[in-house]
Amino acid sequence: MNVDLHSHSIASDGLLTAAEVAARAHAGGVDVWALTDHDEVKALAGARVAAEALGMRFIDGVEISVTWRPEPAHKGTTIHMVGLRIDPANPVLLAGLQKIRTGRDTRAEAMARDLEIAGIPGALEGAKKFAINPELLSRTHFARFLVETGKARNTHQAFHHFLTEGKPGYVVHQWATLAEAVGWIQAAGGIPVVAHPGRYKLSAPQLAQFFDEFKALGGAAIEVMTGSHTTDQYNHFAEVARCYGFMASRGSDYHGPGESRVDPGQLPPLPADLTPVWHDW
Ligand code: AMP
Ligand code: MN
Ligand code: MN
Ligand code: MN
Numbered sequence: 001m002n003v004d005l006h007s008h009s010i011a012s013d014g015l016l017t018a019a020e021v022a023a024r025a026h027a028g029g030v031d032v033w034a035l036t037d038h039d040e041v042k043a044l045a046g047a048r049v050a051a052e053a054l055g056m057r058f059i060d061g062v063e064i065s066v067t068w069r070p071e072p073a074h075k076g077t078t079i080h081m082v083g084l085r086i087d088p089a090n091p092v093l094l095a096g097l098q099k100i101r102t103g104r105d106t107r108a109e110a111m112a113r114d115l116e117i118a119g120i121p122g123a124l125e126g127a128k129k130f131a132i133n134p135e136l137l138s139r140t141h142f143a144r145f146l147v148e149t150g151k152a153r154n155t156h157q158a159f160h161h162f163l164t165e166g167k168p169g170y171v172v173h174q175w176a177t178l179a180e181a182v183g184w185i186q187a188a189g190g191i192p193v194v195a196h197p198g199r200y201k202l203s204a205p206q207l208a209q210f211f212d213e214f215k216a217l218g219g220a221a222i223e224v225m226t227g228s229h230t231t232d233q234y235n236h237f238a239e240v241a242r243c244y245g246f247m248a249s250r251g252s253d254y255h256g257p258g259e260s261r262v263d264p265g266q267l268p269p270l271p272a273d274l275t276p277v278w279h280d281w
Pocket of ligand 1: 013137138139140155156159160
């Protein structure tokens with residue numbers, strides 16, 4: 001069975017509509033598909049209709065932005081928490097997502113001010129043109145603006161030169177706490193899954209502490225096969241899943257043609273000895 005449990009539509013920072021992502025997943029041989037837009041669930045109903053029309057099983061998902069250890073001493077690390085099999089109408093989840101979406105506008109204004117100081121005017125308006133969902137202005141939309149205006153060759157370069165920590169357009173931001181994100185997902189009947197654990201700038205002991213905290217909050221699954229991991233990281237996080245007794249997930253993190261390393265359904269399968277997060281669905 002081909003399971004892909006991480007992807008984005010224009011409701012967040014993807015390039016395609018939910019129906020187009022569904023078609024792409026279907027073309028990639030996906031049997032069970034989840035849409036997991038950042039901090040947003042509004043595309044799920046349409047995604048389900050499109051997926052089921054194509055004969056795929058659809059899983060309601062979301063990817064919540066978290067700031068782990070926001071205290072000044074730790075500076076805060078942005079972590080992404082995928083929630084699977086959530087009830088998209090759950091009021092606790094909806095209120096939480098609404099709260100973190102609201103902060104994006106102030107961050108975007110600060111990013112645009114910083115970019116202007118760095119000699120790049122018009123970034124707020126420029127980024128907004130790419131954000132189809134006005135509540136979800138993302139760094140990705142700034143990256144597309146920087147590419148459009150010739151400031152970067154591609155979105156990856158735009159992140160590298162302008163939008164990551166220490167670069168002129170990077171603004172520190174407080175997202176949800178780890179406990180909030182896990183709690184909202186659980187309140188909505190869903191399963192919290194640590195997204196792409198290999199992507200965080202944490203030392204091995206810090207990452208171990210993060211997994212301990214996640215587990216203490218009731219967390220039981222991590223992404224092992226993701227478009228964000230290298231082959232070495234597939235093996236490493238498979239081992240982490242074994243050590244902690246975590247279930248394992250698989251998801252391309254597809255954002256659209258030309259912006260993702262892996263198309264939906266194209267990752268290698270999970271190692272056979274791991275328990276897939278979908279084992280009892
Ligand atoms: P935001 O939630 O607005 O801070 O944007 C985060 C999104 O930016 C992620 O979900 C990725 O889609 C994208 N992103 C982050 N880092 C990079 C990178 N180095 N290259 C390309 N896209 C990135
Ligand atoms: Mn994204
Ligand atoms: Mn992510
Ligand atoms: Mn993602």
